[in-house]
Amino acid sequence: MKKSILAILTVGTIAFTSCTKDDTPSTVSSSFELKVDDLKGSITSGTVTLDASKTYTLTGGLVVKSPAKLIIPAGTVIKSDPTADSERAKTIYIAVERGAKIYINGTATQPVVMTSGKASPAQSDWGGLIICGDAKVNTGDNGTSEVGGLLYGGNNNDDSSGEITYLKVSYTGSKFSDTKEYNGVSFFGVGRGTIVNNIYTFESGDDAVEFFGGAVNATNLVLINSYDDSLDYADGYIGTISNVYISGISFGGVEGSNNGANDIALPMTDAKINNISIVKGTDAKFTASEKAINFKEGGGKQTYTNLFVDGITTFAKLDLGTGATARIAAGDFKVNGMNYVAANNTTSTYVTTQTGAGAGATLPTWAAWTK
Template sequence: MKRHSHICNTILINLKRKMKTIKLLSILAVSASLMVGCSDDDPVTPPSSKFDLEINGQDDFDPKDLKGNVNADITLKAGVEYLLSSSLRVKEGKTLTIEPGTVIKCKAGGTDVYVAVERGAKLEAQGTALQPIVFTSDAISPRLGDWGGIVIAGKAKTNKGAEAETEVAGLKYGGTQDDDNSGTLTYVKAEYTGAKINGDQEFNGFSFYSVGSNTTINNLFISNGADDGIEFFGGTVNVTNVMCVNIKDDMFDFTGGYTGTMNNMFGVRENGFNDATEDPRGIEGDSNGSDPAALPVSTPTIKNVTILNLSSVTALKAGAEIRRGTYATVDNALFAAYGDATFGNLIDTKDDKGNGSLTITNSYKMGTVGDNKIGGEIDGTVIEDTEAITADGDNLTVKAGRGADFTEFTWTGYTLKK
């Protein structure tokens, strides 16, 4: 019995020793794994690992890699560094709020870098004169077309069909709700926009597709755009105080049955700005090139507008081209070519896809501005005023009552120079 007991004790001691050895080896193995996982070259949890393309809450996105579908109400805050790295799409029923003073840098060189707001979603970008909201390129040497722009779709009418699709960003737009509300844009700057996908798909600074009249849009500044400054595709929204500086194509554009009012619009091509498409215009207005009688017909009202060319190299094709079924009303316009700059035509209402018609009152021209090209009716005359714009050294001044009120754009910090 004693011998048997001794043998058992020996076996138990050996088993305990082996178990301790196995446990020690396991601990060492786990420790080694953790040390490898925690090395500087391979962090355990990459900083952006919790972020993906679906933004489901305020803490569900990386400010320095801003992109994705906005599936919740979120706010971009002043003082935070943001980089828009790809498309940011606000989904139906959700609101993207941007605080006054927020700066959003946009990754240069990508046609997929833009902000899109779906039908039924809202963008609440309420800057102030002292703290505007700024969208700009992140490039060290920024250029026209570095990124896309801002695209908003609404539920108001368009003559492109009950449910059309935007030229860029793939949003559905249109409907019957002319008083639709897509939010607020006020005191917002958009710089270096207009990325080009192909000949038929180009971003503008701001693109409003069937946006309704309860949307608030005022005090916008668009500079160095590779396509249009601002364009309306149908819709009923009214806009006030919009400035476009150095736009490669058209400054102010509308199509698709737009019936809103544009008030106090100032567009200028600077001396030395020589980038231009084949046919840059101050105002380009279409209704429907396939069917000029399609309803609703574009019948915008444009009040207090200045189209100024200072570039001696590239002429504007026209101060205003009103075509393809459009019936526009213009009051208090100034079409001016200063110095050696020129316009091809003053007003053009002739087009192979349908003429347009224009009623114009209390309006003026200055400098080498071409004649009207008449297709549809032009009701009214444009008076010549050789002193509508005067120089004081290098600075230019627009006479009061001639076109847009330039003082409304003091908040931009922009100075008009010859």
């Protein structure tokens, strides 16, 4: 995951109605011009609601600016421009600025879909979804998001950026440069007031889901075929992620970090991961070269409960710096009720009696909506 591109401004006049969330107004005027076949620009005011009966073509950066709100009803489909080449693909994304809100109101039978518009879709056909919040990160209170160029981070761990429920995100991860790529979904300093549950990512050119600091919790993640890490958190992320099914791993199943510039930076990463299956995948291109868990850049505090690993012989890749070794020695890397011991770096100790996301290496029943 890497750096930034600027949003595009669009001005028009139209009124939209809101969803039924208690913290959204019933009817708010917005200056944004909504075009079904040319979805892009900056929503700078009011509330914009998409129409689930239409399929939208995302042609550039769609940015929700503070204090605006974007509501995406159940069953809405958004596709990237089918004519976009690799250069244009890196300008196509959806982003939510700190202080703005997004409500993705999918259901199990009618999820919200964000995907490629190409006839033969592939990873990196478009950018992805970026959410920025006002919660604490250990890299500073006013960081700039790696994609979208938006400010994030602050001191409000209870901050809300809205809600993401039942979202399918596919063929993301367009490459801005040799060191800058999008994730499927990126959370930058997002607070625990944000509701996040039931996200499915497929064929992400970079990480599937990544948390840059913040305190948001997440439940029910299905991360399939990622071409960097599958689940990634860093920069003082403090939260709980429950029910995670991962399959098709290129680098790490999970990459957990504290801070790349200062491995003992505060607040220290303190992640609790409950009920997780990490499955390498049968395709030869998925090598899990950075193991089931990459304990990186100080690692911070990491607790894995009911973790199942399949197809990965060496359990963890370890940062050998003083910050990480101190955390391991202090018992801050816990796996299935045990302190991790570097000398016993195999999966056998950790998976023999675990069910992981619910059914070991098999897709769990709670994830049936993704099929």
